[in-house]
Amino acid sequence: xxxxxxxxxIAPALFLIVLFTFWPVLSTLHLSFLQWxxxxxxxxxxxxxxxxxxxxxxxxxxxxYNTLVYTVILLVFNLVLPYxxxxxxxxxxxxxxxxxxxxxxxPGVISLAVASVIFLWLYNPVxxxxxxxxRHLGLGAPAWLTGYRTVIWALSLITTWxxxxxxxxxxxxxLVAVPRxxxxxxxxxxxxxxxxxxxxxxxxxxxxxxxxxxxxxxxGAQYVFVPIQMLTNGGPDYASTNLVxxxxxxxxxxxxxxxxxxxxxxxxxxxxxxxxxxxxVLEKKVYYED
Amino acid sequence: xxxxxxSIQFEAVTKNYGRVTALREFNLEVAAGERMVLLGPSxxxxxxxxxxxxxxxxxxxxxxxxxxxxxxxxxPGERGVAMVFQNYALYPHMxxxxxxxxxxxxxxxxxxxxxxxxxxxxxxxxxEELLLRRPRELSGGQRQRAALGRAIVKEAPFFLLDEPLSNxxxxxxxxxxxELVSLHRQIGSTMLYVTHDQVEAMTVGQRIxxxxxxxxxxxxxxxxxxxxxxxxxxxxxxxxxxxxxxxVKVAGxxxxxxxxxxxxxAVWAAWLAERPxxxxxxxxxxxxxxxxxxxxxxxxxxxVRLTWQEDLGAEAVFYLQAxxxxxxxxxxxxxxxxxxxTLWVEINWERVHFFDGPGRSLGRPQALDRNDRSGAGGA
Amino acid sequence: xxxxxxxxEAPWHILLILTAVLSLLxxxxxxxxxxxxxxEIFAGGLNPLPAVPTLANFRFVMERVPLFRYFANTLLxxxxxxxxxxxxxxxxxxxxxxxxFRGREFIFYLCLVSIFVPVQVTMLPNxxxxxxxxxxxxxxxxxxxxxxxxxxxxxxxxxxxxxxVSLFEAARIDGAGHLAVLRRVLLPxxxxxxxxxxxxxxxxxxxEYYWPLLVLNDKSMYTLPxxxxxxxxxxxxxxWGVMMAAASLTALPPLVVxxxxxxxxxxSFINSGLKG
Numbered sequence: 001x002x003x004x005x006x007x008x009x010i011a012p013a014l015f016l017i018v019l020f021t022f023w024p025v026l027s028t029l030h031l032s033f034l035q036w037x038x039x040x041x042x043x044x045x046x047x048x049x050x051x052x053x054x055x056x057x058x059x060x061x062x063x064x065y066n067t068l069v070y071t072v073i074l075l076v077f078n079l080v081l082p083y084x085x086x087x088x089x090x091x092x093x094x095x096x097x098x099x100x101x102x103x104x105x106x107p108g109v110i111s112l113a114v115a116s117v118i119f120l121w122l123y124n125p126v127x128x129x130x131x132x133x134x135r136h137l138g139l140g141a142p143a144w145l146t147g148y149r150t151v152i153w154a155l156s157l158i159t160t161w162x163x164x165x166x167x168x169x170x171x172x173x174x175l176v177a178v179p180r181x182x183x184x185x186x187x188x189x190x191x192x193x194x195x196x197x198x199x200x201x202x203x204x205x206x207x208x209x210x211x212x213x214x215x216x217x218x219x220g221a222q223y224v225f226v227p228i229q230m231l232t233n234g235g236p237d238y239a240s241t242n243l244v245x246x247x248x249x250x251x252x253x254x255x256x257x258x259x260x261x262x263x264x265x266x267x268x269x270x271x272x273x274x275x276x277x278x279x280x281v282l283e284k285k286v287y288y289e290d
Numbered sequence: 291x292x293x294x295x296x297s298i299q300f301e302a303v304t305k306n307y308g309r310v311t312a313l314r315e316f317n318l319e320v321a322a323g324e325r326m327v328l329l330g331p332s333x334x335x336x337x338x339x340x341x342x343x344x345x346x347x348x349x350x351x352x353x354x355x356x357x358x359x360x361x362x363x364x365x366p367g368e369r370g371v372a373m374v375f376q377n378y379a380l381y382p383h384m385x386x387x388x389x390x391x392x393x394x395x396x397x398x399x400x401x402x403x404x405x406x407x408x409x410x411x412x413x414x415x416x417x418e419e420l421l422l423r424r425p426r427e428l429s430g431g432q433r434q435r436a437a438l439g440r441a442i443v444k445e446a447p448f449f450l451l452d453e454p455l456s457n458x459x460x461x462x463x464x465x466x467x468x469e470l471v472s473l474h475r476q477i478g479s480t481m482l483y484v485t486h487d488q489v490e491a492m493t494v495g496q497r498i499x500x501x502x503x504x505x506x507x508x509x510x511x512x513x514x515x516x517x518x519x520x521x522x523x524x525x526x527x528x529x530x531x532x533x534x535x536x537x538v539k540v541a542g543x544x545x546x547x548x549x550x551x552x553x554x555x556a557v558w559a560a561w562l563a564e565r566p567x568x569x570x571x572x573x574x575x576x577x578x579x580x581x582x583x584x585x586x587x588x589x590x591x592x593x594v595r596l597t598w599q600e601d602l603g604a605e606a607v608f609y610l611q612a613x614x615x616x617x618x619x620x621x622x623x624x625x626x627x628x629x630x631x632t633l634w635v636e637i638n639w640e641r642v643h644f645f646d647g648p649g650r651s652l653g654r655p656q657a658l659d660r661n662d663r664s665g666a667g668g669a
Numbered sequence: 670x671x672x673x674x675x676x677x678e679a680p681w682h683i684l685l686i687l688t689a690v691l692s693l694l695x696x697x698x699x700x701x702x703x704x705x706x707x708x709e710i711f712a713g714g715l716n717p718l719p720a721v722p723t724l725a726n727f728r729f730v731m732e733r734v735p736l737f738r739y740f741a742n743t744l745l746x747x748x749x750x751x752x753x754x755x756x757x758x759x760x761x762x763x764x765x766x767x768x769x770f771r772g773r774e775f776i777f778y779l780c781l782v783s784i785f786v787p788v789q790v791t792m793l794p795n796x797x798x799x800x801x802x803x804x805x806x807x808x809x810x811x812x813x814x815x816x817x818x819x820x821x822x823x824x825x826x827x828x829x830x831x832x833x834v835s836l837f838e839a840a841r842i843d844g845a846g847h848l849a850v851l852r853r854v855l856l857p858x859x860x861x862x863x864x865x866x867x868x869x870x871x872x873x874x875x876x877e878y879y880w881p882l883l884v885l886n887d888k889s890m891y892t893l894p895x896x897x898x899x900x901x902x903x904x905x906x907x908x909w910g911v912m913m914a915a916a917s918l919t920a921l922p923p924l925v926v927x928x929x930x931x932x933x934x935x936x937s938f939i940n941s942g943l944k945g
Contacts, residue, residue: 005847006773009764013757014776016817021783024791024798031793038797085688088681096682102931103689106696109927110920111876113894117901117916118695121702121909127713129698136715161695169935214785222787226878230901244789251793252883264790275785346838367844379835383857392853393843440839 025268031261038257050262059238059246060263064270067221067242069152071274074220077160079212082168083205087197090175101172108165112158112226119158120145120231145232151240158227159220167212174208175201210278217274221267243267293445295323295480296357298343303352305338312338314504316352325474325481327495331527332486335504340450340484345369356448367396372441372479373450377457378433380425386436387421390443407443414476415439431462438470442477449479455490467493488528492516500524522649525573531607531619533643534579538572547572549614553589555639561655566646573643576621580636581608583627591636594618596629610635699920702913703727710909726914733911734896735889736918743875743892744922746811750874753816755867761817762825763851767837777826780819788879796883806887815880821866828862829855865937868930872923893919 032050036043054060085104089097107115122128123144131141144154178201186196221244228234234241234249241249247267251260298320305313313335320326328336341347342354345366353360361369372393380389387408394404412418415435425433434454441449454470455463471494474481485491491498492512500507500515500523508520519525519533526532538547543559545552554562562570585591594610606624610633611617618635627633644652701717702710703726709719730736765777795814804810832855840854856863878894885891888899897919900912927934 003770006764006768006770009760009768009847010776013761013817013822014780016757016814017780017783017819020795020814020817021786021791022779024794025786027794028790038793085684088684091681092678092685098932100685100689101935104685104692105931105935106924106927107692109872109876109923111878111894111897111923113876113878113897114699114916114920115695117897117912118699120901121913122695122698124909127711127909129715132713132715161692165692218785218787222789222879225789229882230898244787247789248792251796257793261793264793267787268790271785271787344838344842346841366838366841367846369842371842373839373842375835375839377833377835379833379839381836381839381854381858383860392840392845396844396849 028261028264031257032265034258034261036257037255038251039255043257046258050258051266054259054262054266059241060243060266062238063241063243063246066152066238066240067244067270070156070224070242071217071220073153073156074159074163074216074224075213077156078163078167078216078220079209082164082212083171083209086168086172086175087201089172101169104168105165107161108163108169110162112162112223113230115158115162116227116230119154119161119227123154146236148236148239151232151236155224155227155232155240159224163216163220163223167216170212171205171208174205177208178204214275214278217278218271221271243270293447293477293479295478296447297322297355298448298480298482299355300339300342301353301355303339303342303349303354305335305342305347305350311504313342316504316506318499318506318509320480320482322357322480323478325471325483325494325496327483327485327491327498328501329485329488329491329495329498329527330501330507334501336484336486336499336501337452338504339501340452340482343369343448343482344371344373344450369448370446371448371450372444372446374434374437374441374452374454376453378425378437380433380436380440382425385422385424386417386428386439389425389436390440393440393444404443407445408439411439411443414442414473430458431466434458434462434466438473442473445477445479447479449474449477449481451481451483453485454483455485456487463490470494488530492528500527502527518651519573519643520651522571522573522645522651525643525645525651529575531576531621533573533575534618535571535573535645536616536618538570540567540570545572547614548612548616550592550612550616551589552592552637557655557657558639558642562644562652565644565652569647570652571645571649573645574637575641576607576619578638578641579618579620580638581610581620581622581627582634582636585634586636591634594633594635596627596631596633598629599624599627601625696920699913699916702909703917705910707908707910726910727918729908729911730915730918734899734915738889739891739893739896740918742890743894746808746877746881746892747871747874749808749812750815751867751871753812754818754821754870754874755863757817758821758825758866759851759856759863761822762829763847763855765822765826766829767847767850777822780822783819784823792879792883799884805884806890810884811881811890811892815874815877818870821870824866825859825862828859832858861933861937864930865934868926868934872926875923 033046033048034043035046035049089100092100122130125131125141125143130144134141142150144150182200182204183196186200191199221242224242225244225248228240228242228245229248232240234245243263244267247260247263249260250256250263298318300316300318303313303316304311316335316339318326318339328339330336338347342349345361345364349362353362355361356369380386381392384392390408390411391404394407399407408421412421415438417432417435417439420428420432420436425436428436434457437454441451451470455466458466467490470483483490483494485494492515495512497509498512498515499509502523508515508524510518510520515524516528519528522535526535536547538545540546540554540559540562542563543554543556545554582591585593592612594612596608597611598609600607600609601624603624605621608620608622608627609617610620612635620635640658643654646652697717701719704722704724705719706721706723706725709721761780765773799805799810799814802810804813836854836858837850840850845853876894877892881892881895882898885895897912897915900908900915
């Protein structure tokens with residue numbers, strides 16, 4: 001009897017996670033071999049047909065490529081930049097850190113839906129402040145959300161604004177946790193600020209950085225879904241569609257459950273490969289705390 | 291405030307953590323109301339034994355009895371134990387009074403009784419002024435008292451202490467030892483006290499159980515543990531600096547150790563002749579060796595070179611080297627000698643110990659104990 | 670001395686001020702527009718301060734949509750999700766730290782893996798399940814799938830591990846059962862992490878867009894973030910002031926929660942081992 005006590009504690013969470021995350025993954029796998037419009041009572045076995053039609057079509061590859069572009073942009077704006085800013089915070093006296101921390105984290109508490117709506121207004125080609133400013137400076141004012149080349153940047157920036165503060169705080173936590181004695185020891189040995197950063201702080205925070213990196217890749221694609229869905233619907237002509245949005249579009253736009261599920265399975269595989277690749281590449285370089 | 295104490299008995303208890311055996315076939319009986327100290331080096335299994343009594347660990351094999359009831363299946367809260375932890379484990383968000391009251395509340399003791407018990411314990415420990423403070427507002431010594439207070443308000447038949455003084459500085463520790471003993475006299479419960487510190491063990495314990503490698507080495511009064519160690523481990527573990535142990539060969543009335551040959555007193559020579567021959571070890575405590583500037587009668591002393599000395603003020607510790615790589619430590623009066631000097635050592639034969647090959651004590655001739663001054667009684 | 674320190678710090682301050690300003694500008698522009706009358710908005714210009722501040726936009730939002738209903742929907746869902754998710758997370762974190770049992774690590778890491786499964790991969794079956802249960806357009810359908818969070822379990826497990834084991838043992842010897850240990854010893858001991866996590870849960874639940882988008886079609890069930898959609902898709906197109914007023918109202922509750930607890934939240938995030 002006593003053996004089952006721990007299960008009582010774990011059961012509620014475990015049940016929900018299995019029911020709403022793991023079972024659906026298997027179910028998606030099953031759906032991906034069917035052809036079904038989600039309404040008719042019968043689904044038809046399709047075999048690998050959904051996968052073939054995805055892989056031979058244009059949308060999947062476009063969305064895959066776009067996902068990669070989003071990811072690279074987000075890694076720069078939501079990993080490298082917040083790391084730099086978090087490091088900057090550690091360089092000023094603690095007394096002056098508080099307002100910076102509070103202000104920079106603030107956008108993190110805003111819904112992506114709100115962020116999307118705000119930026120829709122900021123990007124407005126006629127009245128939006130961004131373009132007004134650019135015109136004042138004598139530069140051209142692109143149509144951010146309707147231009148092939150600009151749309152991904154514009155949508156990434158929305159996600160960046162929302163996600164920056166959170167990643168900044170996480171990275172700051174990693175930086176603050178670097179033992180002061182290590183830095184002082186290096187100072188005694190005459191290391192310069194840059195040397196201390198490169199040889200002590202950077203390796204000591206590599207576990208945190210890796211965490212933020214993985215999270216940015218996995219969650220970035222989901223976060224960027226909201227502005228895509230709200231502002232561009234994947235357009236113009238798939239230019240802003242990423243894999244996650246494509247799943248949604250097949251499922252809830254075109255009611256092709258099988259194709260949506262196949263796309264979901266392939267997306268999951270892409271993420272899995274990305275994460276494993278990162279883990280492999282960074283494994284040797286990362287210094288873990290425990 | 292007196293509680294009804296009960297005895298504790300370990301019966302062939304074995305406890306494994308994975309592949310590591312913490313206790314092996316452990317037998318020990320603690321009398322009701324006794325102060326028993328479990329002493330041993332770290333990792334020897336003494337804390338495991340205490341935690342088994344508390345119910346924080348479950349015995350793999352064997353039984354633990356309180357009085358004549360087996361308590362193996364009783365959860366900690368129902369065992370009637372009070373425990374003081376090494377780090378005190380005071381609830382950080384509760385005041386001292388709340389810390390003391392918590393266990394009583396869990397046991398549904400009426401509030402007026404809780405208050406009365408807290409007041410009594412506080413006055414015994416001098417905690418009256420601290421009752422409304424939180425642990426972080428207390429000094430180390432005050433925390434230790436608060437932890438004691440939390441234990442004694444339970445008026446439990448068993449009082450368990452796990453290295454309760456190890457976080458105190460040396461001066462406080464000496465005072466706390468005396469206080470603990472007087473506290474125990476007042477409450478009268480069965481006390482099990484774990485420590486690795488031999489001074490604590492000698493001063494607190496009515497009896498000491500020396501444990502090493504998960505096995506019981508010896509249970510005895512502090513005097514007998516010191517003067518009549520049952521094996522070489524106990525002999526070396528107790529006493530500071532530790533006992534000199536030297537492999538020796540005995541032939542008739544001659545004893546050889548290293549490059550030294552000595553005359554054995556007749557009583558030892560006769561006694562040893564009846565023991566099994568072969569590798570034996572001679573043990574002599576540093577205070578049972580006498581250092582002299584000149585040689586005594588032939589065969590009674592041997593020359594040594596002083597390699598190092600530590601002057602402790604009231605006494606000194608001399609590190610010596612004799613012929614044949616033989617190293618000795620001697621306690622004596624400080625002054626008068628210099629490192630590098632050649633001196634002479636004489637053995638107080640009434641106080642020597644012999645151990646066999648595996649380290650078991652061979653005992654001693656009865657004749658010696660008639661004029662024994664150690665107060666430790668016969669072998 | 671002072672001058673030299675400033676010149677050393679100044680570049681960092683410049684970077685930080687720039688970041689802080691960029692973080693705030695969208696808020697400022699949102700609020701500025703929300704309080705501007707329509708002609709002023711269409712006149713363009715970069716002055717954030719409205720020349721003639723007006724509440725007309727807010728009044729319009731309240732006329733167009735059942736704002737209080739959406740507010741109540743969102744609040745109820747967020748409170749339910751936060752409360753119940755805290756319960757499941759705390760129980761699970763306690764189970765994973767305070768017991769030793771076979772397969773513990775395996776089950777724990779299995780839970781952790783769920784963090785890496787994108788919602789979109791699981792959305793079809795989840796949608797179908799909720800629809801089979803007849804829970805579309807209901808609080809049950811909105812709330813129940815969001816009641817467990819591996820991240821929360823992970824963070825709480827980290828903070829429980831900072832509590833000395835002897836504290837739990839002392840409580841057991843004091844005769845406290847598991848629930849008493851949880852309520853009276855563990856939770857007070859890790860209160861900062863628990864409160865910070867609850868605030869994080871609340872803010873995220875309030876902001877949730879994706880799942881409500883799938884399960885709520887009935888406009889009377891909408892949450893605020895979802896309702897914002899109506900201002901971008903249909904009538905919103907040119908009514909920027911109204912749109913920003915709606916956005917401001919949606920952003921307000923989490924912002925207020927954050928402003929009230931800001932110091933506490935940020936510091937406990939930094940101290941609570943959030944870094945993973």
